[in-house]
Amino acid sequence: MKIAYRHLVQHIEESPSIEHISNKLFQLGHEHEIDGDILDMEFTPNRGDCLSINGLLRDLAVFYTVDLNQEVFTEKLNELQLDFENLSKNTCPKISFLKLEIDKVPETYKNSLDNYFTDLGLNKNNFFTDVSNYLSYETGQPTHCYDAKTMNGKLLFHEIEKNVEFETLLDKKITLKGKNSVFSLNDNIINLAGVVGGKSTSCSANTKTVIVECAFFQPEAIIGKSVKYDIQSEASHKFERGVDPECHDRVLRRFIKLVSDHVNIKDMSIISYKYKDNPIHQIPVYVKKINQIIGINISEKEYLNYLSKLGFVVEEGLIKVPSFRSDIKTQNDLAEEVARVIGYDNIAISKISIPNNERTNNKAIENKLRFFLLDNGFYEVINSPFVSLAAEEAIKVDNPLDSNREYLRTNITNSLLENLLFNERRQKDSIKLFEISDVYSSSNGIDKKRKLSIIASGRVGENYTDFSKKINKKYLVMLFQEILPNEVFDFKIVSRDLLDTKIKNEIVSLEVDINRFSNDILSYKEVSQSPEGFAQYSPISDLPSSIKDISYSIKDYSKTQELQDLLLNYKSDIIKNIYIFDYFKNEKQEEIKIGFRFTFQSKKATLNSAEIELVYNEIVNKSLNISGISIPGL
Amino acid sequence: MPDHKDITPPELIKDRGSLHPINHMKDSIMELLISFGFEIVDGPEIETEEFNFDMLNIKKSHPARQMHDTFYVENKSNLLRTHTSPVQIRGMLEKKPPLAFISGGKVYRKDDDATHLPMFHQVEGIYVDENVSFAQLKDLIYKIIHSLFGDDVELRFRPSYFPFTEPSAEVDILSKEGKWLEILGCGLVNPVVLENCNIDSNKYSGLAFGLGIERIAMLKHGVTDIREFYKSNIDLLSQFK
Numbered sequence: 001m002k003i004a005y006r007h008l009v010q011h012i013e014e015s016p017s018i019e020h021i022s023n024k025l026f027q028l029g030h031e032h033e034i035d036g037d038i039l040d041m042e043f044t045p046n047r048g049d050c051l052s053i054n055g056l057l058r059d060l061a062v063f064y065t066v067d068l069n070q071e072v073f074t075e076k077l078n079e080l081q082l083d084f085e086n087l088s089k090n091t092c093p094k095i096s097f098l099k100l101e102i103d104k105v106p107e108t109y110k111n112s113l114d115n116y117f118t119d120l121g122l123n124k125n126n127f128f129t130d131v132s133n134y135l136s137y138e139t140g141q142p143t144h145c146y147d148a149k150t151m152n153g154k155l156l157f158h159e160i161e162k163n164v165e166f167e168t169l170l171d172k173k174i175t176l177k178g179k180n181s182v183f184s185l186n187d188n189i190i191n192l193a194g195v196v197g198g199k200s201t202s203c204s205a206n207t208k209t210v211i212v213e214c215a216f217f218q219p220e221a222i223i224g225k226s227v228k229y230d231i232q233s234e235a236s237h238k239f240e241r242g243v244d245p246e247c248h249d250r251v252l253r254r255f256i257k258l259v260s261d262h263v264n265i266k267d268m269s270i271i272s273y274k275y276k277d278n279p280i281h282q283i284p285v286y287v288k289k290i291n292q293i294i295g296i297n298i299s300e301k302e303y304l305n306y307l308s309k310l311g312f313v314v315e316e317g318l319i320k321v322p323s324f325r326s327d328i329k330t331q332n333d334l335a336e337e338v339a340r341v342i343g344y345d346n347i348a349i350s351k352i353s354i355p356n357n358e359r360t361n362n363k364a365i366e367n368k369l370r371f372f373l374l375d376n377g378f379y380e381v382i383n384s385p386f387v388s389l390a391a392e393e394a395i396k397v398d399n400p401l402d403s404n405r406e407y408l409r410t411n412i413t414n415s416l417l418e419n420l421l422f423n424e425r426r427q428k429d430s431i432k433l434f435e436i437s438d439v440y441s442s443s444n445g446i447d448k449k450r451k452l453s454i455i456a457s458g459r460v461g462e463n464y465t466d467f468s469k470k471i472n473k474k475y476l477v478m479l480f481q482e483i484l485p486n487e488v489f490d491f492k493i494v495s496r497d498l499l500d501t502k503i504k505n506e507i508v509s510l511e512v513d514i515n516r517f518s519n520d521i522l523s524y525k526e527v528s529q530s531p532e533g534f535a536q537y538s539p540i541s542d543l544p545s546s547i548k549d550i551s552y553s554i555k556d557y558s559k560t561q562e563l564q565d566l567l568l569n570y571k572s573d574i575i576k577n578i579y580i581f582d583y584f585k586n587e588k589q590e591e592i593k594i595g596f597r598f599t600f601q602s603k604k605a606t607l608n609s610a611e612i613e614l615v616y617n618e619i620v621n622k623s624l625n626i627s628g629i630s631i632p633g634l
Numbered sequence: 635m636p637d638h639k640d641i642t643p644p645e646l647i648k649d650r651g652s653l654h655p656i657n658h659m660k661d662s663i664m665e666l667l668i669s670f671g672f673e674i675v676d677g678p679e680i681e682t683e684e685f686n687f688d689m690l691n692i693k694k695s696h697p698a699r700q701m702h703d704t705f706y707v708e709n710k711s712n713l714l715r716t717h718t719s720p721v722q723i724r725g726m727l728e729k730k731p732p733l734a735f736i737s738g739g740k741v742y743r744k745d746d747d748a749t750h751l752p753m754f755h756q757v758e759g760i761y762v763d764e765n766v767s768f769a770q771l772k773d774l775i776y777k778i779i780h781s782l783f784g785d786d787v788e789l790r791f792r793p794s795y796f797p798f799t800e801p802s803a804e805v806d807i808l809s810k811e812g813k814w815l816e817i818l819g820c821g822l823v824n825p826v827v828l829e830n831c832n833i834d835s836n837k838y839s840g841l842a843f844g845l846g847i848e849r850i851a852m853l854k855h856g857v858t859d860i861r862e863f864y865k866s867n868i869d870l871l872s873q874f875k
Contacts, residue, residue: 354734528650585643
């Protein structure tokens with residue numbers, strides 16, 4: 001909600017700066033951003049009472065001298081004769097109507113009404129709607145204006161539960177579905193209560209006689225309606241969060257005053273219906289409890305002083321909660337009020353000592369498995385459980401984000417297969433992935449299984465002993481047999497027949513319940529460790545990469561290390577990866593053959609062959625400067 | 635002449651994999667909290683409305699319970715938990731105070747953009763004992779934040795609203811660029827929640843806190859798009875060895 005600084009400060013005697021007010025608002029828990037002279041407020045859902053100038057001022061009154069007494073019409077009003085019936089008094093326990101007739105529609109606005117539109121850069125609508133909108137901004141109470149000329153017949157407030165077309169005053173046609181609270185006139189719906197009025201009875205630029213509705217609706221009846229019907233409604237935002245049930249007379253008298261500031265009122269009358277008393281909530285004064293909750297030590301006098309500034313009244317040991325604070329019900333609520341006023345950051349820390357609990361590690365096997373897999377070059381992944389295909393016993397999401405995410409996966413392997421193909425498309429030729437996750441199905445009610453799934457394909461590794469070995473079922477069986485010789489796992493070869501890929505490498509997978517692993521795994525001594533810190537991410541490139549291999553012949557063995565130092569540490573913006581893919585010592589010929597693989601990739605643009613050749617030639621030239629080495633065939 | 639005897643093959647650099655950065659962050663935070671005295675409790679990701687909402691004082695009318703915020707499954711008989719708090723409810727129903735639990739894992743909400751995903755991770759903690767105060771909560775939060783972001787980091791507490799805590803707070807840290815960044819939510823356990831778990835709220839009080847793992851991982855690793863974490867791209871994963 002946008003609030004102009006000057007609309008606030010004009011009611012504050014100390015005339016604080018916008019920064020000063022901003023600091024106090026943060027202290028009170030009212031998050032906002034400052035844009036010039038505008039405070040863009042974001043209130044927590046429990047503070048519907050703050051959604052107005054007056055609401056904010058009531059909270060700021062704890063720090064400043066605030067004048068909340070805007071002028072209202074004070075004279076006696078005639079009783080409005082209105083054919084109205086309320087068939088849903090629980091939803092709307094209080095409602096008032098004001099009828100006004102003016103002599104002419106004003107051409108320009110004055111004072112606060114004019115400032116509202118000018119300072120917030122808002123578009124005007126028609127006079128009565130504009131007054132209503134401003135009043136909502138000033139007081140927090142939404143009102144709805146009907147053109148009185150259209151209001152002939154019996155007005156009914158009631159709940160409906162049927163599909164019915166409704167055209168809003170925003171020219172939007174919607175179909176009301178399910179349960180809705182509405183106003184009807186002669187059986188035609190003219191207002192979706194608390195959300196938006198109808199076109200048929202809305203005011204226009206020519207409206208001279210208006211019926212203003214001022215109501216209290218139970219938030220539960222309004223919540224979700226604006227989202228359901230995709231209607232931006234400030235009124236529903238306020239009703240959902242709760243408005244002050246005791247403000248109607250003052251709000252409607254303020255309406256009259258605002259109108260009379262602009263034009264002559266020829267006739268006016270009012271009627272209020274109150275079906276249920278709004279109980280005054282009372283909480284015992286118990287400062288010891290407040291001090292205990294917050295961890296402070298304030299006196300009762302200080303405590304009550306804070307509450308009094310916030311509009312609470314204390315009588316006979318009871319704190320009377322103001323009607324606009326529907327969020328205050330318990331001692332903890334009051335403690336929060338006090339803590340806000342003191343300032344959370346001003347509350348001194350009290351040392352905490354949590355008794356040490358027994359450390360149980362029910363993830364010991366799972367964690368051992370993770371590090372065993374890390375040691376063997378597997379990367380841990382996390383996948384979304386939402387899938388499009390309805391596997392047998394898959395759990396269906398009632399309200400999916402879209403039809404591609406309508407079910408919960410019943411296996412992890414399919415997710416890993418997608419991950420594998422994703423990486424293959426990015427020219428990865430050694431892919432080893434695993435995921436440990438709960439998997440749910442609806443076999444016997446809701447069945448939960450914690451599973452490990454692994455998938456692997458391509459080279460065993462990017463080093464000179466593993467480069468030429470390909471991942472296959474035997475490789476994985478051997479890997480697991482080394483650490484779990486007594487257990488047999490059902491590794492599967494995934495067919496590529498239906499996959500959109502030309503790569504032929506065997507894909508091997510395993511999916512198994514974590515419970516399936518015995519404690520034998522706990523004796524495995526891992527090499528990998530959790531990273532000590534948190535590495536800074538370097539943005540990755542999705543551009544194509546190119547590979548270049550260089551094989552050297554070394555006669556002077558002492559130069560081997562020098563070559564490695566040069567090449568493995570070679571820096572270039574377009575070199576992504578370097579490793580030794582081949583190493584062979586030929587004793588007979590007294591020669592070492594060593595091969596280096598370079599992966600070229602730019603983060604900016606697809607590399608052309610000239611760009612790659614430039615760096616490649618530089619590498620070759622620098623390496624050949626080392627005596628005793630050569631590149632056969634060059 | 636080359637020395638044939640002394641030459642050793644190049645160091646065999648074995649490929650090692652890496653933990654997923656989100657799991658690594660979650661594990662790091664859980665380890666930290668365990669060192670403070672918390673005990674891990676686990677619970678299901680498919681929950682009932684009772685445990686996910688009712689027991690936590692989230693009323694039927696609360697917007698979080700609408701179909702546009704929460705994933706419901708199996709004809710609305712269950713839902714995908716929207717936070718890890720129901721695990722703590724289960725823990726409180728099982729054990730008597732004093733108790734100190736943490737739970738971490740996947741949670742689900744109907745969001746999908748550069749900063750929100752329908753699935754994300756949380757770690758939450760709860761401590762219930764006699765005379766637990768907001769001032770003690772502050773001490774714990776300072777310890778957590780300083781452990782995660784260093785002793786020099788500036789932080790602030792802001793009043794906020796969660797139905798299951800009262801008073802409630804959100805905690806921000808000041809970034810190097812001078813911007814306040816929201817890090818966690820916390821508060822004193824609402825007495826209604828304690829009573830729902832058969833804990834005498836006149837005798838006991840509690841503190842609770844919750845951290846969004848992705849949010850902290852994005853800050854610590856410098857990742858700006860949350861979706862990067864879940865592409866399973868080896869180029870990304872290999873950066874976090």
